Amino acid sequence: MSSIRKFCVAIVGGGSAGIMVAARLLRARPSLRGSIAIIDPADKHYYQPLWTLVGAGVVSKEKTEREEASLIPKGATWIKESIESFFPEMNQVCTAQGEKIQYDYLVVSAGIEIGWDKIKGLPEAIGKGGVCSNYSYEHVSYTWECLRTFSGGTAIFTHPNTPIKCGGAPQKIMYLADDHMRKAKVRSHSQIIFASANASIFAVKKYADSLQNVINRKNIHTNFRWNLIEILSKKKEALFVHLDTKELHTLSYDMLHVVPPMFPPRFIRESPLADEAGWVEIDAATLQHRRYPNIFSLGDCSNLPTSKTGAAIRKQAPVLVANLLAVMDQQTLSARYDGYTSCPLVTGYNRLILAEFDYKLEPRETFPFDQAKERYSMYRVKKDLLPLLYWRAMMKGRM
Numbered sequence: 340m341s342s343i344r345k346f347c348v349a350i351v352g353g354g355s356a357g358i359m360v361a362a363r364l365l366r367a368r369p370s371l372r373g374s375i376a377i378i379d380p381a382d383k384h385y386y387q388p389l390w391t392l393v394g395a396g397v398v399s400k401e402k403t404e405r406e407e408a409s410l411i412p413k414g415a416t417w418i419k420e421s422i423e424s425f426f427p428e429m430n431q432v433c434t435a436q437g438e439k440i441q442y443d444y445l446v447v448s449a450g451i452e453i454g455w456d457k458i459k460g461l462p463e464a465i466g467k468g469g470v471c472s473n474y475s476y477e478h479v480s481y482t483w484e485c486l487r488t489f490s491g492g493t494a495i496f497t498h499p500n501t502p503i504k505c506g507g508a509p510q511k512i513m514y515l516a517d518d519h520m521r522k523a524k525v526r527s528h529s530q531i532i533f534a535s536a537n538a539s540i541f542a543v544k545k546y547a548d549s550l551q552n553v554i555n556r557k558n559i560h561t562n563f564r565w566n567l568i569e570i571l572s573k574k575k576e577a578l579f580v581h582l583d584t585k586e587l588h589t590l591s592y593d594m595l596h597v598v599p600p601m602f603p604p605r606f607i608r609e610s611p612l613a614d615e616a617g618w619v620e621i622d623a624a625t626l627q628h629r630r631y632p633n634i635f636s637l638g639d640c641s642n643l644p645t646s647k648t649g650a651a652i653r654k655q656a657p658v659l660v661a662n663l664l665a666v667m668d669q670q671t672l673s674a675r676y677d678g679y680t681s682c683p684l685v686t687g688y689n690r691l692i693l694a695e696f697d698y699k700l701e702p703r704e705t706f707p708f709d710q711a712k713e714r715y716s717m718y719r720v721k722k723d724l725l726p727l728l729y730w731r732a733m734m735k736g737r738m
């Protein structure tokens with residue numbers, strides 16, 4: 340019989356959120372050295388926000404990858420296993436290999452599950468025949484191959500009918516595709532279609548207005564409330580359902596950039612930690628679990644009603660750490676998260692609208708100018724500054 344390993348804090352998922360929390364906890368309370376476990380089976384970690392620029396041929400995909408081992412903060416123990424179940428009444432989690440881990444406090448940060456098989460024909464079609472997606476390290480380079488070799492025709496970009504990570508990413512690559520097609524002199528005999536399950540281009544009016552101008556200028560055709568349900572790759576056709584009228588529509592494509600539906604990870608949605616929709620059920624301000632006070636969550640797997648981004652996690656992590664330490668010290672939870680999130684909407688090879696907003700969908704801009712305007716400076720922030728800050732500061736718990 341295997342013995343139970345015990346830690347003060349167990350962190351399930353060592354991605355952006357899990358590493359930021361571990362690093363911050365260890366900085367705030369060095370006495371926790373040796374008593375924090377990060378449980379994650381992955382060998383590699385990816386800076387996913389750059390995948391938009393990988394798909395556009397600006398950055399190589401290798402630049403987005405690091406060894407997971409290199410990111411585990413000193414003082415934390417990495418358990419390279421996958422969690423299968425939660426036993427919150429017993430303060431235990433159990434790995435797929437059957438190992439039990441006992442904790443005093445638990446942080447759940449296991450990301451989101453991508454439903455590649457939830458679109459009929461997608462698993463067979465992806466990575467060839469013009470069907471691509473920036474949402475996977477394996478296939479992201481194929482987006483660039485599709486764009487580089489595109490010689491005219493119809494390019495379709497989809498947005499699914501579920502919450503997704505980075506709600507802006509399905510359209511960013513479309514604006515870059517338009518720009519590239521113009522440079523390659525194929526835009527005049529091409530059609531670009533945005534087929535989105537959403538009802539509008541963006542949830543925040545200020546940025547939606549600017550994006551609508553971009554769409555008009557670029558002559559992009561939009562089909563809102565259209566949800567991709569099947570790819571008939573032999574015929575190069577995509578089948579959509581209109582979510583309100585239930586009518587079916589078939590479109591022929593030469594290039595199809597797919598963003599699949601996304602879900603809470605299965606082991607979370609089937610656990611006692613989940614809300615009705617399957618996300619970890621936490622308080623939107625304190626990030627503490629609604630039913631288990633020694634459990635916290637953040638990032639893509641949580642039910643925080645804001646856009647799922649790394650930028651949001653950067654603001655969630657300090658709140659979570661402050662409140663977790665308060666629970667440890669039997670103090671009142673005083674840190675509050677206001678829903679801040681950010682979406683760097685790349686609108687071309689040197690232009691970007693930096694959307695920043697909160698739970699109320701009110702702009703929460705960092706810079707002293709109108710961020711709804713497309714700017715070269717903001718493009719450089721996304722391409723060069725943010726990756727640097729991510730690896731050197733955010734993932735080290737420094738900002």
Ligand SMILES: Cc1cc2nc3c(=O)[nH]c(=O)nc-3n(C[C@H](O)[C@H](O)[C@H](O)COP(=O)(O)OP(=O)(O)OC[C@H]3O[C@@H](n4cnc5c(N)ncnc54)[C@H](O)[C@@H]3O)c2cc1C
Pocket residue numbers: 351352353354355356357378379380381386387388389390391420421422423448449450451473474475504505508604606637638639640647648649650651652681682683
């Ligand atoms: C194409 C694209 C563009 C994006 N653009 C932006 C952007 O411009 N700006 C921005 O801020 N964000 C962007 N994002 C979103 C951002 O990358 C995510 O929101 C962020 O990485 C989520 O962090 P996380 O820690 O919640 O999940 P992740 O970083 O995905 O980490 C989850 C971790 O949990 C682990 N895990 C999973 N299952 C288990 C298990 N059973 N047991 C243990 N561990 C497990 C995984 O191995 C993984 O390491 C983009 C994402 C994509 C894909």
